[in-house]
Amino acid sequence: MRLWHREAGGAVLLDGFHALKHALRFGARVPVALATDRAAALALAEELAPDVREGLAALLTEVPESSYRALLARPHPTGVAALAGRPARETNLRALAHAPRRAPVVVLDNPRNLGNAGAVIRLAAGFGATGVVTTGTLDPWHPTVVRGGAGLHFATAVERMDVADLPEGPVYALDPEGEDIRRVRLPDEALLAFGSERSGLSPELRARADRLVALPMRPQVSSYNLATSVGMALFHWSAGAV
Numbered sequence: 001m002r003l004w005h006r007e008a009g010g011a012v013l014l015d016g017f018h019a020l021k022h023a024l025r026f027g028a029r030v031p032v033a034l035a036t037d038r039a040a041a042l043a044l045a046e047e048l049a050p051d052v053r054e055g056l057a058a059l060l061t062e063v064p065e066s067s068y069r070a071l072l073a074r075p076h077p078t079g080v081a082a083l084a085g086r087p088a089r090e091t092n093l094r095a096l097a098h099a100p101r102r103a104p105v106v107v108l109d110n111p112r113n114l115g116n117a118g119a120v121i122r123l124a125a126g127f128g129a130t131g132v133v134t135t136g137t138l139d140p141w142h143p144t145v146v147r148g149g150a151g152l153h154f155a156t157a158v159e160r161m162d163v164a165d166l167p168e169g170p171v172y173a174l175d176p177e178g179e180d181i182r183r184v185r186l187p188d189e190a191l192l193a194f195g196s197e198r199s200g201l202s203p204e205l206r207a208r209a210d211r212l213v214a215l216p217m218r219p220q221v222s223s224y225n226l227a228t229s230v231g232m233a234l235f236h237w238s239a240g241a242v
């Protein structure tokens with residue numbers, strides 16, 4: 001517990017077995033990990049993630065349920081929690097700017113919903129996107145976003161920046177008024193930009209966009225949820241369609 005308190009400032013909270021599992025798989029530095037039932041956590045690893053079992057066995061310290069509950073605002077059903085070091089911003093900026101880019105960068109223009117941002121980071125990790133950039137005030141490393149991202153912030157480059165500082169590359173901005181995405185090939189070097197849940201794409205992002213593309217949607221439906229839009233666009237990119 002002393003180690004936990006020493007490491008807590010500036011660290012990323014991983015709540016739950018799956019967040020810790022993903023963080024370890026993708027190379028996060030994890031100085032401390034706790035479990036209310038160490039044997040049960042290791043059995044879970046044996047069953048679901050044998051690749052991280054050894055690492056977990058070396059890391060996990062058993063703590064009483066009461067101590068665990070005192071550390072987390074929302075205790076996780078697996079009774080596991082850990083702290084991880086946040087990757088350096090410079091490292092992420094380098095990854096985002098690296099050329100040639102082998103997979104798109106997802107840009108969330110002023111997102112408002114922390115759960116959406118987490119779901120998008122999970123999607124980006126799953127599709128092997130280069131990274132997720134947010135503009136605006138939402139912190140993409142907020143504990144609720146990390147929870148929604150299931151520890152996959154370590155599998156892609158996640159940073160906040162201004163529209164003016166976005167990495168190089170053609171911007172394909174998703175908007176219901178754009179051209180049908182089914183007729184557009186999304187290149188690997190693209191920045192795929194998505195608007196805010198409330199107001200869509202900002203004027204700054206629209207000004208930076210090279211193309212506006214639309215997801216198929218029947219008339220009378222106004223828009224899709226932000227995270228599902230990202231999922232469809234990344235799938236379209238991965239299929240290399242058109």
Ligand SMILES: C[S@@+](CC[C@H](N)C(=O)[O-])C[C@H]1O[C@@H](n2cnc3c(N)ncnc32)[C@H](O)[C@@H]1O
Binds near residue numbers: 173177197199
């Ligand atoms: C919930 S929507 C925003 C709705 C907002 N009220 C508006 O005025 O645009 C969030 C974002 O998802 C993307 N999106 C949602 N539906 C889309 C569609 N049919 N085609 C392209 N992008 C879409 C856009 O990037 C949009 O800005």
